[in-house]
Amino acid sequence: MASETTAKQVGNDLGVDLDAHVKRIGRQDRVATGILTVIVAFVLLLLASIVAFILVKGLGKALSPGFLTTSPLADENPGISSEIFDSFYMLIITLLISVPISLGAAIFLVEYAPDNWVTKAASTAIETLSSLPSIVVGMFGSLFFVVTLGWGISIIAGAMALTMFNIPILVRVIQQALQDVPRSQRDAALAMGLTRWEATRHVLLPAAMPAIVTGIVISAGRVFGEAAALIFTSGSAAVNINFASANLSSPRNPWTIFRPAETLAVHIWKLKMEPTPGNDEIVWGTAAVLIICVLLFNILARVLGKALAKKMTSE
Amino acid sequence: MTPTSGEGSAFLYTKDVTVKYDYTHEALHPTSLSFDAGTVTALIGPSGCGKSTYLRCLNLMNREIPRCVVEGEIHYHDHDVNTPDENLFELRKSIGMVFQQPTPFRKSIRENILFAPKRHGRIKNRAGADELVETSLRQAALWDEVKDKLNQSGFGLSGGQQQRLCIARTLAMKPDVVLFDEPCSALDPISTYSIEETIRSIASTGICCIIVTHNMEQATRVSDRTAFFYVGNMVETGTTKQIFSAPNDQRLADYLSGRFG
Numbered sequence: 001m002a003s004e005t006t007a008k009q010v011g012n013d014l015g016v017d018l019d020a021h022v023k024r025i026g027r028q029d030r031v032a033t034g035i036l037t038v039i040v041a042f043v044l045l046l047l048a049s050i051v052a053f054i055l056v057k058g059l060g061k062a063l064s065p066g067f068l069t070t071s072p073l074a075d076e077n078p079g080i081s082s083e084i085f086d087s088f089y090m091l092i093i094t095l096l097i098s099v100p101i102s103l104g105a106a107i108f109l110v111e112y113a114p115d116n117w118v119t120k121a122a123s124t125a126i127e128t129l130s131s132l133p134s135i136v137v138g139m140f141g142s143l144f145f146v147v148t149l150g151w152g153i154s155i156i157a158g159a160m161a162l163t164m165f166n167i168p169i170l171v172r173v174i175q176q177a178l179q180d181v182p183r184s185q186r187d188a189a190l191a192m193g194l195t196r197w198e199a200t201r202h203v204l205l206p207a208a209m210p211a212i213v214t215g216i217v218i219s220a221g222r223v224f225g226e227a228a229a230l231i232f233t234s235g236s237a238a239v240n241i242n243f244a245s246a247n248l249s250s251p252r253n254p255w256t257i258f259r260p261a262e263t264l265a266v267h268i269w270k271l272k273m274e275p276t277p278g279n280d281e282i283v284w285g286t287a288a289v290l291i292i293c294v295l296l297f298n299i300l301a302r303v304l305g306k307a308l309a310k311k312m313t314s315e
Numbered sequence: 316m317t318p319t320s321g322e323g324s325a326f327l328y329t330k331d332v333t334v335k336y337d338y339t340h341e342a343l344h345p346t347s348l349s350f351d352a353g354t355v356t357a358l359i360g361p362s363g364c365g366k367s368t369y370l371r372c373l374n375l376m377n378r379e380i381p382r383c384v385v386e387g388e389i390h391y392h393d394h395d396v397n398t399p400d401e402n403l404f405e406l407r408k409s410i411g412m413v414f415q416q417p418t419p420f421r422k423s424i425r426e427n428i429l430f431a432p433k434r435h436g437r438i439k440n441r442a443g444a445d446e447l448v449e450t451s452l453r454q455a456a457l458w459d460e461v462k463d464k465l466n467q468s469g470f471g472l473s474g475g476q477q478q479r480l481c482i483a484r485t486l487a488m489k490p491d492v493v494l495f496d497e498p499c500s501a502l503d504p505i506s507t508y509s510i511e512e513t514i515r516s517i518a519s520t521g522i523c524c525i526i527v528t529h530n531m532e533q534a535t536r537v538s539d540r541t542a543f544f545y546v547g548n549m550v551e552t553g554t555t556k557q558i559f560s561a562p563n564d565q566r567l568a569d570y571l572s573g574r575f576g
Contacts, residue, residue, distance in 0.1 A: 184418045185418055187418070190379055193404045194404070202434070
């Protein structure tokens with residue numbers, strides 16, 4: 001009570017109605033909290049309804065017997081076995097190429113790059129690359145990898161296009177992960193007579209590893225769902241993969257990287273382009289499989305990141 | 316100018332060292348100081364006076380800061396190390412450093428100690444490694460607290476223990492100089508006391524200790540000699556007793572009586 005009277009007195013002395021002021025800012029706070037909650041709820045609802053819609057439409061087909069294991073070229077009840085294999089195979093090859101390059105680029109930019117115009121130009125180039133429309137990356141891939149280098153419509157051409165699309169994202173997350181390691185860790189290593197490379201390799205990278213792994217897996221989710229960059233590079237023709245094939249030059253051998261491939265996302269696009277009875281069902285089924293995979297990537301990213309962090313701090 | 320040493324031979328001294336940040340801003344004006352083996356020297360002064368900047372000259376850590384220039388001579392074991400072709404990786408093996416914030420690596424306690432000696436190829440066998448871990452931790456007065464959990468992460472220790480782990484890690488390099496950059500400013504009084512004890516005992520083994528501190532009581536408790544820095548100048552140096560009981564410079568006298576800082 002005492003403090004209330006004093007506050008009132010102070011307000012009177014200043015010629016301000018403090019009670020009204022307190023009421024007003026209290027109201028503003030409640031309104032702001034309410035609006036922000038509504039916005040977040042809207043975003044959540046949007047995401048949940050998209051996922052729910054696709055699952056409702058497609059889960060039945062996705063879980064129907066043989067859908068995941070039958071070739072898309074089967075005469076009766078075609079499935080998406082080749083697409084699933086191609087999607088994962090393309091992703092692995094893309095990561096094999098893009099992770100080492102991005103890791104090197106990010107380490108250079110954070111640890112070694114002199115603060116000059118070349119470094120700034122490199123950073124700007126990476127940022128620009130990240131905002132290139134993926135269809136344009138696909139066009140470039142088609143002209144350069146497919147035609148000029150003569151690789152043809154192939155997994156490797158697709159993986160290179162995806163690499164160009166993936167590198168900027170990866171460089172950014174790895175850069176951030178390295179910058180988040182306290183500078184004192186690096187200084188401590190250097191002060192013990194270690195070289196910059198030793199400090200990076202044995203102190204910074206282990207400390208940044210949980211965040212790096214999380215970033216890689218999340219980027220994998222984006223690569224997994226990419227379609228536009230692949231249409232002109234790895235093609236949109238369903239491939240009749242023969243897992244028994246041992247001939248590496250055969251386009252039906254699953255492991256050869258110089259054969260065309262069709263990923264799940266491209267499959268959806270292509271089936272929608274050629275409306276045939278029964279296609280819509282397959283499209284929804286494929287979409288359900290795709291979205292489940294991407295969700296799994298995101299969950300995996302969290303679990304892996306947490307597990308790694310726990311293993312290294314081991315408190 | 317000859318090095319103004321207390322007693323004995325100065326094996327580490329600087330002659331007119333200056334530090335410029337951004338190539339032009341002189342943060343440390345010409346400073347000459349000398350340090351003896353087996354003694355503790357405290358560098359005191361208000362924030363931004365250049366004492367940490369000076370400390371980081373001694374193991375050439377300022378070279379890690381972009382656009383920072385260190386000029387003047389830094390003599391260590393009879394040669395000037397402030398030259399472009401000085402092997403700073405070798406230098407830092409014998410001039411260790413302990414930082415303001417405890418900086419254990421994300422490794423086990425044991426690996427924190429062994430990491431640098433291993434990288435430098437000094438660990439020959441398991442027995443040698445065990446012995447180095449034990450002696451280093453004993454020197455830093457941490458052995459009894461951690462001997463049963465050497466394989467646990469250094470991050471699980473308290474702040475004071477982490478800082479003593481960093482000291483142990485530095486001692487495992489067998490340095491003859493250890494630089495302390497406000498090693499207790501993030502610690503509670505009990506941990507601070509134990510770190511001060513550790514610094515005294517390290518010095519008693521013949522290692523030259525140099526400590527930057529904000530805390531004037533700490534300087535009186537721990538050091539043999541003291542140097543007072545003010546706005547980028549080394550204003551006065553002498554035995555700790557003389558500095559605190561009979562300061563010559565008016566700025567030092569004002570600082571000691573709490574008129575600024």
